[in-house]
Amino acid sequence: MKGTTHLTIGVAIGAAAAAYYPFTFKNAAIYLAVAAFSALSADLDGTSMLSSKLGKASKLLRSFVLWGSILLAGGLAYMYFMYDQMHPELAVASIILFLLGFMTKEGVIRNAMVSIIGGGLLYAGIRYEMNWLMGFGLFVAWVPWLKHRGMTHTLWAVLIWGAISRGLEAQLQLEGITMVATAGYLSHLLADTLTPSGVKWFYPLYKKSVKLPG
Structure with missing residues (x-):
């Protein structure tokens, strides 16, 4: 699935959240940014719009x-x-x-640059004692070296992303961030499930791709 498609879905999720929760321009911008980034994050394991x-x-x-x-x-x-x-x-x-x-x-140089950014986020999380930012930094630093559509395209990655976003919600004191971020990430996997390659949702426990007619 193209990155623009994932981005469009993410923006739609963010817009729905902005309409559902009490509206302010600041909150709407946060919902849109979190959902859009989450919808693209699974592809940090390869060339993507983010990298x-x-x-x-x-x-x-x-x-x-x-x-x-x-x-x-x-x-x-x-x-x-x-x-x-x-x-x-x-x-x-x-x-x-x-x-x-x-x-x-x-690609190796690109991956190293992404990992350096992740390392910077990890350092900031440690310095400012923000557990969610430490987790986010580890995620960004680690996933570029994984096989494309591997661990980042699994149910476990969705759960990890949900845990990170829960920390972000507590940090921002903004209701719905966990739901929006998790939905954004999950939308990426669902969209890729519609492609011919499918998604290995339960890898490495179950290594076959799950495919749905699209």
Whole structure:
């Protein structure tokens, strides 16, 4: 299912919550943001609308590393042949950078960038003693390395997301956040269940995909 479809469903859930609960513009914005983000979060285990911008950044970073290593090697060669100066440590660094840029897939760099963001959220949660933010940070840091449509597309992930959102609701003192976030995340799995690949709802206990005619 396309990310735009998941986003549309999430926005619809947020709009329904804004209409159901006592309305203020601030509350409506929170409901919409939480529902939309939740509807997309299951796809943090791969290229998605949430990580696509980082995917572009990772391509630039990979190119920078590659060309940086080549320029460094060229500079070292110039110094050696023109001035008979040799810098072994820089030569080793240029080789390592070249291998890193050549061998590292852009997706790995993107995943690392997402994990760094998750690590920052985890640190903030620890510093400010916010358990839900610690859980959210761990989720963001961990899931990019999982197989796509694996653990993030399970009933267990829905329960974890619900626990995180419950903490957020307590933090904001805003009724309905848990319901909205859980519904948003759940909508992603339900929508993917309608696709030919289906969803492994009970993985790893039950490894077959559940599919519904769409």
